[in-house]
Amino acid sequence: MAASSEEINFVWKMWFPIIINMFMSITAYVVTVKLIPKLKEMFIKANLFGIDMSKRTSEKVPEAMGVVSGCMFLITMFLFIPVPFATFLLEGHFAHNEFVELISALLSICCMLLLGFADDVLDLRWRHKLLCPTIASLPLLMVYFINFNSTTIIIPKPLREMLGFSVNMGILYYVYMGMLAVFCTNAINILAGVNGLEVGQSLIIAISIAIFNVIELSSGQWKAHQFSLYFMLPYIATSFALFKHNWYPAEVFVGDTFCYLSGMTFAVVGILGHFSKTTLLFFIPQVFNFLYSIPQLFHLVPCPRHRLPKFNSKTDKLQISTTSFKYSQMNIGGRMFVNLFRTLHLIQWHEKNDYVLTNNFTLINLVLLIFGPLHEAKLATVLIIIQILCTCLAFMIRYPLAYLFYDI
Amino acid sequence: MAASSEEINFVWKMWFPIIINMFMSITAYVVTVKLIPKLKEMFIKANLFGIDMSKRTSEKVPEAMGVVSGCMFLITMFLFIPVPFATFLLEGHFAHNEFVELISALLSICCMLLLGFADDVLDLRWRHKLLCPTIASLPLLMVYFINFNSTTIIIPKPLREMLGFSVNMGILYYVYMGMLAVFCTNAINILAGVNGLEVGQSLIIAISIAIFNVIELSSGQWKAHQFSLYFMLPYIATSFALFKHNWYPAEVFVGDTFCYLSGMTFAVVGILGHFSKTTLLFFIPQVFNFLYSIPQLFHLVPCPRHRLPKFNSKTDKLQISTTSFKYSQMNIGGRMFVNLFRTLHLIQWHEKNDYVLTNNFTLINLVLLIFGPLHEAKLATVLIIIQILCTCLAFMIRYPLAYLFYDI
Numbered sequence: 001m002a003a004s005s006e007e008i009n010f011v012w013k014m015w016f017p018i019i020i021n022m023f024m025s026i027t028a029y030v031v032t033v034k035l036i037p038k039l040k041e042m043f044i045k046a047n048l049f050g051i052d053m054s055k056r057t058s059e060k061v062p063e064a065m066g067v068v069s070g071c072m073f074l075i076t077m078f079l080f081i082p083v084p085f086a087t088f089l090l091e092g093h094f095a096h097n098e099f100v101e102l103i104s105a106l107l108s109i110c111c112m113l114l115l116g117f118a119d120d121v122l123d124l125r126w127r128h129k130l131l132c133p134t135i136a137s138l139p140l141l142m143v144y145f146i147n148f149n150s151t152t153i154i155i156p157k158p159l160r161e162m163l164g165f166s167v168n169m170g171i172l173y174y175v176y177m178g179m180l181a182v183f184c185t186n187a188i189n190i191l192a193g194v195n196g197l198e199v200g201q202s203l204i205i206a207i208s209i210a211i212f213n214v215i216e217l218s219s220g221q222w223k224a225h226q227f228s229l230y231f232m233l234p235y236i237a238t239s240f241a242l243f244k245h246n247w248y249p250a251e252v253f254v255g256d257t258f259c260y261l262s263g264m265t266f267a268v269v270g271i272l273g274h275f276s277k278t279t280l281l282f283f284i285p286q287v288f289n290f291l292y293s294i295p296q297l298f299h300l301v302p303c304p305r306h307r308l309p310k311f312n313s314k315t316d317k318l319q320i321s322t323t324s325f326k327y328s329q330m331n332i333g334g335r336m337f338v339n340l341f342r343t344l345h346l347i348q349w350h351e352k353n354d355y356v357l358t359n360n361f362t363l364i365n366l367v368l369l370i371f372g373p374l375h376e377a378k379l380a381t382v383l384i385i386i387q388i389l390c391t392c393l394a395f396m397i398r399y400p401l402a403y404l405f406y407d408i
Numbered sequence: 409m410a411a412s413s414e415e416i417n418f419v420w421k422m423w424f425p426i427i428i429n430m431f432m433s434i435t436a437y438v439v440t441v442k443l444i445p446k447l448k449e450m451f452i453k454a455n456l457f458g459i460d461m462s463k464r465t466s467e468k469v470p471e472a473m474g475v476v477s478g479c480m481f482l483i484t485m486f487l488f489i490p491v492p493f494a495t496f497l498l499e500g501h502f503a504h505n506e507f508v509e510l511i512s513a514l515l516s517i518c519c520m521l522l523l524g525f526a527d528d529v530l531d532l533r534w535r536h537k538l539l540c541p542t543i544a545s546l547p548l549l550m551v552y553f554i555n556f557n558s559t560t561i562i563i564p565k566p567l568r569e570m571l572g573f574s575v576n577m578g579i580l581y582y583v584y585m586g587m588l589a590v591f592c593t594n595a596i597n598i599l600a601g602v603n604g605l606e607v608g609q610s611l612i613i614a615i616s617i618a619i620f621n622v623i624e625l626s627s628g629q630w631k632a633h634q635f636s637l638y639f640m641l642p643y644i645a646t647s648f649a650l651f652k653h654n655w656y657p658a659e660v661f662v663g664d665t666f667c668y669l670s671g672m673t674f675a676v677v678g679i680l681g682h683f684s685k686t687t688l689l690f691f692i693p694q695v696f697n698f699l700y701s702i703p704q705l706f707h708l709v710p711c712p713r714h715r716l717p718k719f720n721s722k723t724d725k726l727q728i729s730t731t732s733f734k735y736s737q738m739n740i741g742g743r744m745f746v747n748l749f750r751t752l753h754l755i756q757w758h759e760k761n762d763y764v765l766t767n768n769f770t771l772i773n774l775v776l777l778i779f780g781p782l783h784e785a786k787l788a789t790v791l792i793i794i795q796i797l798c799t800c801l802a803f804m805i806r807y808p809l810a811y812l813f814y815d816i
Contacts, residue, residue: 042530043530047454047455048530071522075543078543078546081550081551081554096505100504103508103511103512103515103551107518110515110518111518117526121456121525122447122454123453135483142486142490143511146489146490146502
């Protein structure tokens with residue numbers, strides 16, 4: 001049976017822009033991977049460098065290189081802008097809504113790249129790290145307000161007797177979206193410090209989102225997922241170029257710039273593609289790391305300035321970093337968390353007189369606690385495998401289990 | 409006679425968003441003027457500082473502060489986004505075209521701010537200075553392509569017999585728009601080096617555009633001019649805050665960031681408001697400075713690394729800076745320019761044997777050549793007065809003289 005011309009038209013409309021995007025992404029990869037080494041000197045001259053604490057040498061490693069992959073990502077997207085809309089122009093009607101979404105998503109990402117780079121250069125304070133993503137998500141929220149202003153959420157089945165089928169969240173939905181951007185950017189930023197880890201985890205998340213998008217292309221919501229793919233493919237391409245230079249032994253560091261850019265990109269496609277809950281599902285290791293870090297982040301227990309694993313230059317391996325304090329320095333909240341973590345065997349804990357010696361509460365240290373000291377490349381590999389396994393779990397939750405909670 | 413409700417409605421639609429914008433701009437001014445001194449230390453720590461060559465002291469002056477006023481400008485615009493469209497939402501129909509224009513204009517400006525800041529931090533090369541505005545104007549051009557794609561220009565009356573009433577420029581029009589962005593950003597950047605001058609001239613240009621917009625609000629094209637005012641008011645407010653700290657003796661330098669941001673903002677409103685020729689009219693001193701600089705910029709005559717006026721620490725005044733080279737080092741183009749400039753008495757010229765001593769070809773040096781050595785604040789004042797006089801000239805050309813060339 002021959003496919004009808006309508007079917008062909010539909011397949012064309014769905015895949016043509018994606019295929020163009022794919023070719024542009026490949027080009028962007030090739031350019032970025034060659035560009036990064038050329039710019040290394042320029043960054044070091046500009047005082048944008050760090051010393052790798054987990055190496056025997058103490059060479060200057062250029063920092064904030066995420067701005068290069070980020071700019072290449074943006075340029076690719078700029079050049080791509082007319083592609084999805086050219087077909088509509090030929091047909092005579094034009095999808096203004098989608099166009100505005102594309103531009104405003106780029107505005108939010110560009111703004112985040114600017115603020116991330118400013119953070120790397122100026123070394124902003126913690127409160128700015130929360131403020132920046134909020135500012136950068138403003139255009140997105142404004143566009144959401146004007147374009148959709150749909151703040152109704154579907155209630156999961158078990159709660160429907162209590163809350164009804166759906167609830168209009170009103171302004172709370174905007175708070176949720178703003179917080180999503182803040183969470184995504186910072187969650188990646190605090191699971192960091194090992195060569196290749198920031199980019200590695202972001203790549204897995206991006207690939208997971210892209211796979212999810214491809215699956216959903218056959219659904220009624222295919223437009224939203226096509227839209228998301230437009231961003232994910234060039235993001236994956238340019239980040240992969242960065243990954244090649246950031247993997248052990250890192251020639252370049254990615255900086256807060258990259259974490260901000262990545263978090264914002266994921267938040268943007270999640271919000272505008274209406275799959276923010278699924279996006280969060282791909283953040284399981286980051287969510288765990290955040291929850292695990294809470295006692296130290298919010299100073300419920302004393303927190304040292306750096307929580308990176310400790311480098312043992314004799315064995316060339318990384319081992320857990322520890323912190324020591326008086327038991328009495330913990331407040332009630334800290335004690336509750338510590339008791340919970342000890343019950344779950346999530347931390348190492350030695351008490352002597354009033355003094356406590358424990359590991360820093362990060363996922364990286366937990367991995368080292370379980371596997372023992374690891375070589376840096378192996379540690380990053382283990383963490384990325386965990387990210388991949390969590391993506392599998394996320395797909396399990398999203399597909400078979402979701403049927404229990406929603407009518408899909 | 410009472411005004412009809414339609415008239416009231418019209419006045420409301422025209423002025424309500426502008427008045428809100430004005431109040432937001434005043435707030436932005438107050439915040440920015442207080443914020444800048446607080447961030448000075450942070451910039452110096454980040455190695456972003458310069459030494460003022462025209463002062464007796466050699467204090468570190470924070471550089472690239474334009475990023476602060478630029479970010480405040482963007483934040484103000486982000487918060488303003490819903491205002492002009494809220495009224496349309498109430499009426500039930502929504503001006504998608506205008507909305508896309510607003511967002512894409514912000515995208516271009518944000519992108520330019522990022523690239524300008526990257527330039528200040530990384531000290532990009534000359535070819536990047538041409539590349540950056542081109543990249544940043546991409547989203548604008550793409551949106552223009554999709555939204556209007558009107559590349560027809562009206563021919564001035566005297567040429568109509570030859571060329572007809574109008575000509576479709578096609579792709580050349582896009583080249584023109586891209587070059588406008590490149591020209592605006594760099595033209596401000598090369599008329600610089602005196603405390604308060606970069607911001608001062610930009611403020612005069614911005615105020616001129618705003619006055620032009622207010623005049624044109626009563627024309628049929630009022631929407632385009634209302635749109636331009638949305639940008640000009642917060643731009644003027646935040647730049648004026650910067651001006652207060654950059655005026656002699658400068659506490660902060662504005663950096664390429666500011667010049668890029670300003671040039672792009674003017675190009676954006678000129679292009680989207682369809683008054684790019686009028687915008688260029690407000691750049692008379694910059695155009696003159698560019699033409700005057702051509703022999704040195706394009707190395708037709710030997711060009712020293714810096715062309716800033718020379719500081720005389722005894723008199724605390726600035727005097728012309730000179731350059732010396734062999735007559736034979738000039739090529740044919742250089743000789744033609746030099747002969748023209750000498751005929752017009754635009755340069756000082758001393759020849760001895762084969763050696764030549766002349767001033768550097770900048771408007772600043774020309775002013776010093778005419779008025780003699782001046783105190784820095786006085787020099788900046790003279791240059792700003794020239795800018796104001798040129799604005800008056802521009803209005804003369806735009807209104808009384810334009811009738812000779814166009815049917816308006």
